Amino acid sequence: MxxxxxxxxALRAPDELAVILRRRRDALxxxxxxxxxxxxxxxxxxxxxxxxxPLPQAQVVEALAGIGGPSVRPGRLAALLDRPEHDPDLADAxxxxxxxxxxxxxxxGALRMAEPLWSETExxxxxxxxxxxLLATVDQDRLAGIAAAWRVDPGSLAAxxxxxxxxxxxxxxxPADTRRRLxxxxxxxxxxxxxxxxxxxxxxxxxxxxxxWRRATMPREVAVALRGAGWHAPFDPxxxxxxxxxxxxxxxxxxxxxxxxxAVQRVxxxxxxxxxxPLAFLRSGGVGAREIxxxxxxxxxxxxxxRLWLEIGYAAGLLGLVDEVVAPTAAYDEWRAxxxxxxxxxxxxxxxxxPTVPTAAGRPGGGPQLSALxxxxxWAPVLDARPGLLRLLGELPPGRGAAAAxxxxxxxxxxxxxxxxxxxxxxxxxQSPDPLVEGTLREARLLGVLAHGALSAVGRAxxxxxxxxxxxxxxxxxxxxxxAIFEADLTVLVPxxxxxxxxxxxxxAAERTAADGAAASWRFTTESVRAALDTGFTxxxxxEALRIVAxxxxxPQALEYLIxxxxxxxxxxxxxxxxxxxxTDTAALAAELIGARPLRGLGLAAVAPTVxxxxxxxxxxxxxxxxxxxxxxxxxxxxxxTVRRATRMRAxxxxxxxxxxxxxxxxxxxxxxxxxxxxxxxxxETEAAAPRLVTAGAEQTVRPMLWLVPDPAAPAPATASxxxxxxxxxxxxxxxxxxxxxxxEQRERDLLVYAIVVGGPxxxxxxxxxxxxxxxxxxxxxxxxxRMVAWCRLREDERVFGLTRIERVRPA
Numbered sequence: 001m002x003x004x005x006x007x008x009x010a011l012r013a014p015d016e017l018a019v020i021l022r023r024r025r026d027a028l029x030x031x032x033x034x035x036x037x038x039x040x041x042x043x044x045x046x047x048x049x050x051x052x053x054p055l056p057q058a059q060v061v062e063a064l065a066g067i068g069g070p071s072v073r074p075g076r077l078a079a080l081l082d083r084p085e086h087d088p089d090l091a092d093a094x095x096x097x098x099x100x101x102x103x104x105x106x107x108x109g110a111l112r113m114a115e116p117l118w119s120e121t122e123x124x125x126x127x128x129x130x131x132x133x134l135l136a137t138v139d140q141d142r143l144a145g146i147a148a149a150w151r152v153d154p155g156s157l158a159a160x161x162x163x164x165x166x167x168x169x170x171x172x173x174x175p176a177d178t179r180r181r182l183x184x185x186x187x188x189x190x191x192x193x194x195x196x197x198x199x200x201x202x203x204x205x206x207x208x209x210x211x212x213w214r215r216a217t218m219p220r221e222v223a224v225a226l227r228g229a230g231w232h233a234p235f236d237p238x239x240x241x242x243x244x245x246x247x248x249x250x251x252x253x254x255x256x257x258x259x260x261x262x263a264v265q266r267v268x269x270x271x272x273x274x275x276x277x278p279l280a281f282l283r284s285g286g287v288g289a290r291e292i293x294x295x296x297x298x299x300x301x302x303x304x305x306x307r308l309w310l311e312i313g314y315a316a317g318l319l320g321l322v323d324e325v326v327a328p329t330a331a332y333d334e335w336r337a338x339x340x341x342x343x344x345x346x347x348x349x350x351x352x353x354x355p356t357v358p359t360a361a362g363r364p365g366g367g368p369q370l371s372a373l374x375x376x377x378x379w380a381p382v383l384d385a386r387p388g389l390l391r392l393l394g395e396l397p398p399g400r401g402a403a404a405a406x407x408x409x410x411x412x413x414x415x416x417x418x419x420x421x422x423x424x425x426x427x428x429x430x431q432s433p434d435p436l437v438e439g440t441l442r443e444a445r446l447l448g449v450l451a452h453g454a455l456s457a458v459g460r461a462x463x464x465x466x467x468x469x470x471x472x473x474x475x476x477x478x479x480x481x482x483x484a485i486f487e488a489d490l491t492v493l494v495p496x497x498x499x500x501x502x503x504x505x506x507x508x509a510a511e512r513t514a515a516d517g518a519a520a521s522w523r524f525t526t527e528s529v530r531a532a533l534d535t536g537f538t539x540x541x542x543x544e545a546l547r548i549v550a551x552x553x554x555x556p557q558a559l560e561y562l563i564x565x566x567x568x569x570x571x572x573x574x575x576x577x578x579x580x581x582x583x584t585d586t587a588a589l590a591a592e593l594i595g596a597r598p599l600r601g602l603g604l605a606a607v608a609p610t611v612x613x614x615x616x617x618x619x620x621x622x623x624x625x626x627x628x629x630x631x632x633x634x635x636x637x638x639x640x641x642t643v644r645r646a647t648r649m650r651a652x653x654x655x656x657x658x659x660x661x662x663x664x665x666x667x668x669x670x671x672x673x674x675x676x677x678x679x680x681x682x683x684x685e686t687e688a689a690a691p692r693l694v695t696a697g698a699e700q701t702v703r704p705m706l707w708l709v710p711d712p713a714a715p716a717p718a719t720a721s722x723x724x725x726x727x728x729x730x731x732x733x734x735x736x737x738x739x740x741x742x743x744x745e746q747r748e749r750d751l752l753v754y755a756i757v758v759g760g761p762x763x764x765x766x767x768x769x770x771x772x773x774x775x776x777x778x779x780x781x782x783x784x785x786x787r788m789v790a791w792c793r794l795r796e797d798e799r800v801f802g803l804t805r806i807e808r809v810r811p812a
């Protein structure tokens with residue numbers, strides 16, 4: 001027999017079915033209507049669709065579940081919600097749910113709901129199962145005792161407990177402590193732990209019914225009776241009103257440009273630090289607080305910002321793991337040489353899909369943040385909540401911003417507005433202020449996506465057309481700066497983003513200091529100049545290179561004196577790598593070295609007035625001489641000066657190039673054309689007419705997707721922008737993984753879901769069809785039912801792994 005959903009789908013017009021296909025793209029591609037109906041009712045797909053609905057639609061779903069299925073008359077739903085049966089707001093909510101194929105009318109006009117939604121919540125509306133359902137689990141002796149307390153036949157108990165006046169009369173005679181306990185159960189939830197001295201009286205009368213596992217549940221009818229005749233299920237069709245402030249476009253873009261420029265500068269500084277001294281990776285995973293503090297001190301950013309720049313750099317493939325440290329990848333060189341606008345576009349678009357909120361003060365549900373770069377599935381809702389928040393701010397009128405979105409502002413108002421749009425992702429039980437919303441707003445300001453509570457031009461491009469972010473940023477951000485301002489105190493300032501050659505030169509000859517706003521700064525020291533000379537510069541060539549990039553072509557006298565002085569000392573002592581030999585300009589200097597207390601560990605010995613030998617290697621001897629305050633120069637075995645260049649470590653990106661799964665839309669072609677093909681192939685078992693609606697006037701045919709034609713003057717329902725952001729949302733993947741991996745622990749399932757949705761390697765212990773076990777490091781690409789397609793590092797190729805054969809999952 002065809003399912004109720006299949007029968008309803010078969011009666012849709014092509015454009016109506018195309019709407020469902022567009023809203024539920026995770027069901028595509030599909031060849032026939034029966035397959036489509038089956039996919040639309042999969043647990044994971046239904047959960048993913050439900051996560052996109054606004055509050056009134058979620059409230060309708062919970063109300064239907066509270067009444068119980070498999071079908072509900074529209075009038076009963078309207079009465080529960082305290083609404084007229086033909087209320088336009090209720091009709092809009094039902095229409096939005098129909099567009100997602102979550103709720104629809106059958107041939108009789110009764111409301112049907114996707115099967116998984118009937119059990120989505122254990123206690124919808126805080127109500128337990130019906131009395132008849134609970135009484136069916138009670139043994140005959142207890143059932144007889146309950147019936148005797150009510151003075152009715154056991155077969156009439158369910159009807160008796162449904163009589164509100166009799167229930168209230170019975171509870172009115174209960175002991176005071178029992179009455180208080182029953183009132184709490186009715187108001188806040190039907191389940192109570194046993195044993196409980198206050199519930200003995202209620203257990204004897206069936207007001208709560210034990211389940212045999214130390215828990216008792218209040219029947220639905222009893223709770224409704226105790227809530228009173230005035231109780232109704234909540235229904236909030238109007239979104240909260242946001243307080244707004246003035247946000248002139250010029251001021252927004254000016255602040256956004258400053259923030260975006262600073263973001264690019266600080267990410268570049270972090271990558272430079274990671275190149276010179278890669279970040280240690282903890283044995284337990286992630287980058288620890290000590291390394292975060294070190295980077296913060298060197299880049300001028302606070303520790304919270306460093307977490308953000310580190311996560312973005314890693315997700316963008318600019319950073320990777322090598323030898324248990326985090327270092328730049330080859331992509332960093334390309335990024336550093338790109339235009340500022342292109343660099344910012346990389347950061348902003350990467351942040352838009354970042355599976356975490358690095359700047360949040362804590363985790364959802366409480367507790368401190370995990371170490372940076374450590375996967376955390378608790379942040380999965382951000383993948384949908386972040387675009388939802390940006391769309392919310394994008395709906396504000398031009399020149400206006402959300403007053404609650406500014407720095408230091410109370411974000412509860414904007415959290416409430418976002419919860420109205422995404423109540424499943426952001427339930428009201430979360431802490432306040434919500435770390436996801438608060439952290440996301442902070443990060444949007446740091447990246448120049450948000451300013452004065454309004455989306456900047458870059459932010460609007462990110463929401464409406466992510467591919468144009470670089471173009472929009474290019475019209476706002478200044479070009480790189482090729483000149484530096486040299487100060488008499490041996491500091492140098494670049495008022496903007498330094499060009500790659502300028503940044504390389506200054507990093508070679510000076511020490512980077514904390515940035516001052518969007519400007520980058522360095523300081524020349526004796527050690528930094530000596531390091532530049534070690535790379536092959538002479539005092540003359542270094543001065544000439546610096547004059548070329550100096551504003552006005554002149555250098556401060558103090559800097560010239562410093563470089564000349566270091567240049568005169570550099571090379572007075574030469575170390576030849578012959579295991580090793582030291583050669584000096586004068587015999588007096590050679591004698592001084594032999595007698596120097598800090599150099600006694602080298603075992604220096606004179607073989608000629610100006611030639612010494614060392615028991616240590618050339619590199620160790622050089623470092624010991626520098627530590628003792630000398631300025632040696634290195635020579636090779638022929639006496640030619642050697643050039644000391646900084647090691648450029650490059651890591652491998654987190655995913656093999658060419659195998660990065662992207663959030664691509666399913667191949668759909670023309671959805672209306674596809675809908676027509678599906679409808680042509682459908683053969684419903686019954687021909688059902690469209691449901692009819694009788695109004696106070698005359699009978700009219702209801703629009704198939706609506707239960708009432710809304711008032712043209714009424715505002716449009718806020719559902720048009722609630723599409724899933726990805727064909728593989730975390731909820732859908734989690735549902736499939738949970739279904740096919742009962743052998744795994746929950747933490748192992750979470751890690752596998754994270755790897756599939758976000759990307760990254762995991763180690764799996766896999767049992768082959770022949771019964772053999774092997775341990776593989778794999779990088780999941782996509783999920784197809786109970787099969788996972790992944791890049792296998794052992795085979796260096798894509799392989800298909802059955803979820804049921806995975807025995808263990810752990811971090812790679």
